[in-house]
Amino acid sequence: MTLPPRQILHLDMDAFFASVEQRDFPELRGQPVVVGGRSGRGVVSAASYEARKFGIHSAMSMSQALKRCPSLLVQPGRMAVYKDVSRSVFDIFHRYTDLVEKLSVDEAFLDVTGCQRLHGTGREIAEKIRSEVWKEVSLTVSAGIAPNKFLAKLASDVNKPDGLFELSPEEIDPFLLSLPIKRLWGVGPKAQERLQRYGIETVADLREYSIEWLEQQMGSWGPRLYDLCRGQDDRSVEPETEIQSIGHEDTYSRDLCDSDRIRQEILHLTERVTMRARKKGVRGKTLTVKVRYGDFKTCTRSATLPHPTDQTMPLYHQAMELLEKTEAMDRPVRLLGVTLGNLGEDDQVELFESPNNKDNENLDRAIDSVRDRFGKIGLVRGSLLDRGKK
Ligand SMILES: [Mg+2]
Structure with missing residues (x-):
């Protein structure tokens, strides 16, 4: 017996930060608006659809954005307001189900x-949510409806902004086959390049290859990709209430003996941990280094x-202090781990806001959006690490 298809919704606010600005400041409506830092190393963290017409997108440097559109209106961003709106929107989601996974x-x-x-x-629920969000917070949200997470996420993009798209089981193939492979989850620029060497450009091309071949090319991701390009994804929607801590550890193929390298690894691990925390909207009070x-x-x-x-950065410095209480700098190191525990919802944003803190937060946000776009990058913090040593 086969189970009936699941009904998964992917809901995504349209140009979220920029739309909140346009909502609250009528003079910004219909204008090219970005949210982000104006300073030398400022980065766009959200762009209104009017700004996108100039080729401006999040993660772009502000100087480049201003070059593309000199009349661009730059808003500094009001995280506390966005978080408040976010909470209202998630409350609406929770009226329909407890199975809400916050991305x-x-x-x-x-x-x-x-x-x-x-x-x-699913479609009716998506429509209701869209109209309640509009009525209650005056913002638009796009919806994708499909039998799994992977397809729902692709679907929400189809009629964005202020759109809805449902992918029924029989429409999956026609929809998927012509998609470029970079739209597949986990296919970053590197993987894309490798697959293109074999002339693989679209999902249809990718389907010609066996699961074994994909495993050879892509490692453990190969079988995943084999399923994805057939529209299969059995990941469940995971509500986040259970997370108690977020941790990452790496075992090194060769023991680390060099203190600079150890510092870099700690930074990299801290970055992975905090990035996940920020995505989940949680903050932690306990830091553990292993x-x-x-x-x-x-x-x-x-x-x-x-x-x-x-x-x-504050967690990185704390992690380095903890590391000094170990013999990591004097003995070969095989594994390093960083864990942030004692997690809670991050609703105390303003309590300890200092200019320095604001900088850290803006930088973190910028790096997150760059990374979302381009996959892992280890370079961004490098200069910071150097600066920390001076
Ligand atoms: Mg969005």
Whole structure:
């Protein structure tokens, strides 16, 4: 017996930060508006659709954006307001199901498979949510409806902004086959380049290849890709209530003996942890560093922070202090780990806002959006690390 298809919604606010600005300041409506820093290293963190017409997008440097559109209106951004709006929007999502997976402040998956009798079909629920969001916060949200997360996310993009698109099981193939492979989840620029060497440009091309071949080319991601290009994705929608801590660790193929390299690795791990925390909208109060030496002896050191945070640099400095309480700088290191615990919703944004803090937060946001766009990049913080040493 096969189960009936699931009904997954992907809901994504349109140009979120920029739209909130246009909502609150009528003189900005219909104008090219971006939210971001104006200073030398300022980055666009959101662009209105009017600004996008000039080729401006998030993660672009502000100087480049201003070159493309000299009359661009630059708003500094009001995180506390965006978070407040975000909470209202998520409250609306939760009226329909508890199965809400938050992807960021303005984006979520909902599993409404079991809600039909109470609230109607996936499409009807998406329509209701869209109209409630409009009525209650005067903003537009685009919706994708499909049998799984991967397809729902692609679908929400189809009629953006202020749109809705449903992908029924029989429409999946015609929709997918012509898509460029870069639209597949997990296919970044590198993978794209590798596949293009074999003339693979679209999903249809990719389907010609066996699961074994894909595994050879893409490693453990190969079988995943094999499924994705057939529109299959069985990941469940995961509400976030269960997360207690966020941690990352890496085992190195060769023991680390160089203190600069260790610093870089700690920064990289901290970055991965804080990026996930920011995506989930949580901050942590406990930081733990784990070290395994070349002889497999393991030690951990923890500290409690004065305030919960999700910012990379303060946590990195704290992690380095903890590392100094280990022998990591004097012995070969086989594994390093960083964990942020004691997590809570980050609703205390303004409590410890200092100019320095604001800088950190803006930089974190900029790096997140660059990384969302281009995949992992290790370069961005490099200069910071150097600066930290001076
Ligand atoms: Mg959005």
